[in-house]
Amino acid sequence: xxxxxxxxxxxxxxxxxxxxxxxxxxxxxxxxxxxxxxxxxxxxxxxxxxxxxxxxxxxxxxxxxxxxxxxxxxxxxxxxxxxxxxxxxxxxxxxxxxxxxxxxxxxxxxxxxxxxxxxxxxxxxxxxxxxxxxxxxxxxxxxxxxxxxxxxxxxxxxxxxxxxxxxxxxxxxxxxxxxxxxxxxxxxxxxxxxxxxxxxxxxxxxxxxxxxxxxxxxxxxxxxxxxxxxxxxxxxxxxxxxxxxxxxxxxxxxxxxxxxxxxxxxxxxxxxxxxxx
Amino acid sequence: xxxxxxxxxxxxxxxxxxxxxxxxxxxxxxxxxxxxxxxxxxxxxxxxxxxxxxxxxxxxxxxxxxxxxxxxxxxxxxxxxxxxxxxxxxxxxxxxxxxxxxxxxxxxxxxxxxxxxxxxxxxxxxxxxxxxxxxxxxxxxxxxxxxxxxxxxxxxxxxxxxxxxxxxxxxxxxxxxxxxxxxxxxxxxxxxxxxxxxxxxxxxxxxxxxxxxxxxxxxxxxxxxxxxxxxxxxxxxxxxxxxxxxxxxxxxxxxxxxxxx
Ligand code: HEM
Numbered sequence: 001x002x003x004x005x006x007x008x009x010x011x012x013x014x015x016x017x018x019x020x021x022x023x024x025x026x027x028x029x030x031x032x033x034x035x036x037x038x039x040x041x042x043x044x045x046x047x048x049x050x051x052x053x054x055x056x057x058x059x060x061x062x063x064x065x066x067x068x069x070x071x072x073x074x075x076x077x078x079x080x081x082x083x084x085x086x087x088x089x090x091x092x093x094x095x096x097x098x099x100x101x102x103x104x105x106x107x108x109x110x111x112x113x114x115x116x117x118x119x120x121x122x123x124x125x126x127x128x129x130x131x132x133x134x135x136x137x138x139x140x141x142x143x144x145x146x147x148x149x150x151x152x153x154x155x156x157x158x159x160x161x162x163x164x165x166x167x168x169x170x171x172x173x174x175x176x177x178x179x180x181x182x183x184x185x186x187x188x189x190x191x192x193x194x195x196x197x198x199x200x201x202x203x204x205x206x207x208x209x210x211x212x213x214x215x216x217x218x219x220x221x222x223x224x225x226x227x228x229x230x231x232x233x234x235x236x237x238x239x240x241x242x243x244x245x246x247x248x249x250x251x252x253x254x255x256x257x258x259x260x261x262x263x264x265x266x267x268x269x270x271x272x273x274x275x276x277x
Numbered sequence: 278x279x280x281x282x283x284x285x286x287x288x289x290x291x292x293x294x295x296x297x298x299x300x301x302x303x304x305x306x307x308x309x310x311x312x313x314x315x316x317x318x319x320x321x322x323x324x325x326x327x328x329x330x331x332x333x334x335x336x337x338x339x340x341x342x343x344x345x346x347x348x349x350x351x352x353x354x355x356x357x358x359x360x361x362x363x364x365x366x367x368x369x370x371x372x373x374x375x376x377x378x379x380x381x382x383x384x385x386x387x388x389x390x391x392x393x394x395x396x397x398x399x400x401x402x403x404x405x406x407x408x409x410x411x412x413x414x415x416x417x418x419x420x421x422x423x424x425x426x427x428x429x430x431x432x433x434x435x436x437x438x439x440x441x442x443x444x445x446x447x448x449x450x451x452x453x454x455x456x457x458x459x460x461x462x463x464x465x466x467x468x469x470x471x472x473x474x475x476x477x478x479x480x481x482x483x484x485x486x487x488x489x490x491x492x493x494x495x496x497x498x499x500x501x502x503x504x505x506x507x508x509x510x511x512x513x514x515x516x517x518x519x520x521x522x523x524x525x526x527x528x529x530x531x532x533x534x535x536x537x538x
Contacts, residue, residue, distance in 0.1 A: 017504075018502070018514075021319055028314055029314035040333075043331045048377060050380035051380055073365055077432065078354070078436060089439045090424055090425075092383070093425070125414050128406075135400070136401075136504070136507035144397070148397060203438075250445075251446055
């Protein structure tokens, strides 16, 4: 159909719609409003129910941080100098967060963090301008059906994967330190060993991998042979204090809160990790 | 006697209706409300089309519970966490209000996605409703931004570290990234200003934008009317999308005896 023809046609169809509604429609009140009200009451009931289950399934006196069926009422208070944390967004961001595991620093990570959400948003906005046919019946919109099924499945899978993604557990990892020291050959270096213990519990392995432990996120590099780059202790400390100051645009969080002494140990450990012998 | 009785009822009616007339004469609001309530909608609309007003209800729950939380919450790093504990454990029904706000957020976001899904499957974003779809996408983005900024406010470990990483992710954007990160943080690191900033964005800036956008959204819904389900045999306006050469649906929608429902 030529464009001008299409415009004339769709105007006519909308005019027809208005006539049809005037002729055969029902008043909003009470018909549609009744359904809307019932649905709204259900929504309020569900929200209230969730709040009640959240509270009453939480064991203890609620000053603790034990999780109930719907998770904790609150976590430990925020501590910038913490040595154990797991960054985890609210569930509706899991799909994005999980996607980040696919990308590698530095060349492609920007695609995951900024490119993808922007593109998704632009595609959403563009839908009515791409799909300009008047056809609304699903049986005649195969592309729309296939696309929506694919979107629902991939969002579902990514959200699920993000929800069950294994977190690096400090207590388990710390047991590996002697093995690491032997493999990497820093068993005699007390400061490096202290650093390795810190490395195991400070959450580094939620983003980095080391001798096969941990999981990649945000495209963070494997640190098994970080020392082989010979960047020096001063660089490592500076990087840990403010990653973006030495590696511009770095998404790694600052660990300045750990304090100078601990950062020194961490840096010593990193420089001592020249790769397995 | 009879005439006086009628006059009295009329007088009574007039007295009662006087404020309504007064308001109508000066604002036209009563007529507007009447138009809103008694406007015709297609006779075949169904339950899926209640998802929009369900989303609106979830948003209203968020606005009300949020306002109550704001009366007790203290947006600075030293008192934020204790104030959350206070709300949860000491304030009367504080746990309920906080719980409803916390879980209402998830319900709001799920409902927005479901509403968007129904609009997509109904093809309801097509002419002349493209603009309302765009407003909807903006609402979706704003809703997610509310989730992101609200997550920091309890100032616990989960909140803090998720936000550190979240801000850093914004920071990776080319050119603008560092500025966005600095703006969100109110400095180069997360600090006391970050929390106040997130709080202001979360409870003033974005909700203001959302309310304005919802207003526009509903204006367009009333102005353009809602679509009939596409599969409906008596769908309003499908009269001749496809002239009869292509299946000939014309007879199904055009002059057709009204069915009682
Ligand atoms: C704060 C969030 C939102 C609220 C409160 C809201 C509210 C509503 C309401 C009450 C309706 C009337 C019909 C119905 O209930 O289905 C409606 C229709 C509509 N909404 Fe939304 N909505 C929101 C978000 C969205 C989103 C995310 C989109 C899509 C991206 C969207 C696109 C539309 C469109 C195109 C219509 C017209 C549908 C038709 O004519 O059948 N809305 N909205």
